[in-house]
Amino acid sequence: MKSLTFIILVAFSVLLVSCQKSSDWEELFNGKDLTGWTQLNGKAKYEVINGEIVGTTVANTPNSFLRTEKTYGDFIFEVELLVDNEMNSGIQFRSLSSEDFQNGRVHGYQCEVDPSERAWSGGIYDEARRGWLYPLEQNPEGRKAFKRGEWNHYRIEAIGNSLRTWVNGVPCADLIDDMTAEGFIALQVHGIGDSSEAGSQIKWRNIRIKTENLEQSSWTDIPVVNLIPNYLSPQEKAQGWTMLFDGKTTEGWRGVGKEEFPSKGWKVSDGELIVEPADGAESGNGGDIVTMDEYSTFELKLDFKITDGANSGIKYYITEKYGSDMSAIGLEYQILDDELHPDAKMGTAGNRTVASLYDLIPAHKNKIVNKPGRWNQARLIVEGTRHEEWLRGNNIESNDFVGAHVEHWLNNRKVLEYERGTQAFYALVARSKYAVWEDFGSWQSGHILLQDHGNEVHFRSIKIRKLD
The missing domain is CATH 2.60.120.560 (Exo-inulinase; domain 1)
Known part of the structure; x- marks a missing residue:
């Protein structure tokens, strides 16, 4: 009888909670x-x-x-x-x-x-x-x-x-x-x-x-758009995102070819990592900075805000094998004032405009760009190939070339995508300024780089997650 009474009470409690x-x-x-x-x-x-x-x-x-x-x-x-x-x-x-x-x-x-x-x-x-x-x-x-x-x-x-x-x-x-x-x-x-x-x-x-x-509801795996500066939401953490910039210090970054962060040319202010102006000279002040860690396949997001006529960039697969003691060569997500900087009119078919793969592939002409003084969001996806046919055609095993598929996004819209390691990719390199660099664009891992091009540019909410 006691057991029956207990069961009835439990059932009643469940029903009561359900009704509530x-x-x-x-x-x-x-x-x-x-x-x-x-x-x-x-x-x-x-x-x-x-x-x-x-x-x-x-x-x-x-x-x-x-x-x-x-x-x-x-x-x-x-x-x-x-x-x-x-x-x-x-x-x-x-x-x-x-x-x-x-x-x-x-x-x-x-x-x-x-x-x-x-x-x-x-x-x-x-x-x-x-x-x-x-x-x-x-x-x-x-x-x-x-x-x-x-x-x-x-x-x-x-x-x-x-x-x-x-x-x-x-x-x-x-x-x-x-x-x-x-x-x-x-x-x-x-x-x-x-x-x-x-x-x-x-x-x-x-x-x-x-x-x-x-x-x-339970967290999902769909992309998160986070408009709060330098903040990781619970869902982003669950998806494996980490901050590359804490909004307060330069921890996790160093100068190109150096062990320490540049002593001049960069500053942290009001939650922003800022390149200080130096008359537009490339690496003319503090020089480029790179992440301490290297990455193979990854997704990167950051906000950037340029000043009038500014030039900068996000480079990836940086090895520091090529370049100078203040700059490095690599694949580049272009950051530029397309209206005022002359580089926008150079190159081929607009391949030096904002969000383009610099000097190689132009961003979509219908991209949405916020003008100088307003924040834009860059997103980079570097993952395994989505095109097995070209792997077979080039006698490449799928695990021999990591990070083959690359996408550039600007303000939550995809503006270009490409496959590293293809004949089409190497043909683009051969007719670009990068033709002189052996194995350009073929490296399997490298640092993330933020460029000092002598113009004032602001960065924040820099976050990354590994995809391998």
Whole structure:
């Protein structure tokens, strides 16, 4: 009897906890009317039909937003939505509207609804402020999650500085940002430019939020976009990232060909590693700096900010075999003011512009570049080849050439990719300034280098993870 009583008590306790967790959810839509919601900005039509909120596009009106009257800080939000295939929409969260910002313009984080071929549904856009924060180009699996012409389930977790999204259970965005800690949630009907597009609809149902007893979902392996300087998030740590610059010291770096960090030409200030100006002379002040450690296959991220007309670069696979006692030769992710520095017009087909593989491969012409004085993010991926056919064609075993596949990214968009060790790669080297260096670009490991080209350039949030 005691055993039976114990089992009943345990079962009752489990049921009670389950009910409590279920009751943590608050329904934001009663299925009958728009109580608790207010429309802002545009004049799109919002109505309740068959227990669903239906938003309909209207010509000659800006973006429209149906916002919650309440604001929310930390929460987990879920909704189901069905959108016309030719329509764009989004879910605002931690968003704001005030008279002192563009006369009440809604602004803040938006979880994208994008049924177009671009397929960035679940990405995070900063409405009326910074633009795209987490485009889905870097998450190909996330791009497949949205189902055109069907109901889609969205989940948004906003807990502290961690902002994460899922579409139909697939992780889409992982953003670390602390610009806005609290705001309303809003359902967007995007403005239209052509009256023939009027009448397109999006429907929402099963809208709910949880603000208590929050538990973050397990960490995933999708890329993290971290906008907080010199900070590693828990998910980044779980993915193997480490900081190469702590924001305070030069630990982990030394001058090229030296055992110590340069005594002049570089400084640390306000969490930034800064190259001091020296009239544009290459290695004319402190010289280049390299990591203490060497890397074979890796992923590197860093923020850089240039001054007007500046030139610098991120070099990789540095051996210090070639070069001088202040500089070294290697593959280079170019950092440049394309508008003002003359090097942008030299080389071939723009292969000396920002984010290019210097003097070898130009970055995509449609790259997004923030002007001098604003931060840009560089991302380098160096991993095993993705093209087994060229390995076979060149009689190379897959484990004989590490780090063959290389990608350059700028501001979360891929701007070029290439394969080291191919005939095409060696042909590019042969017609470049690097032709005189034996085995250029073929080294299997090396240091990461930040270049002193005599111009003021700022670096921060330098982080790396090994991929081997």
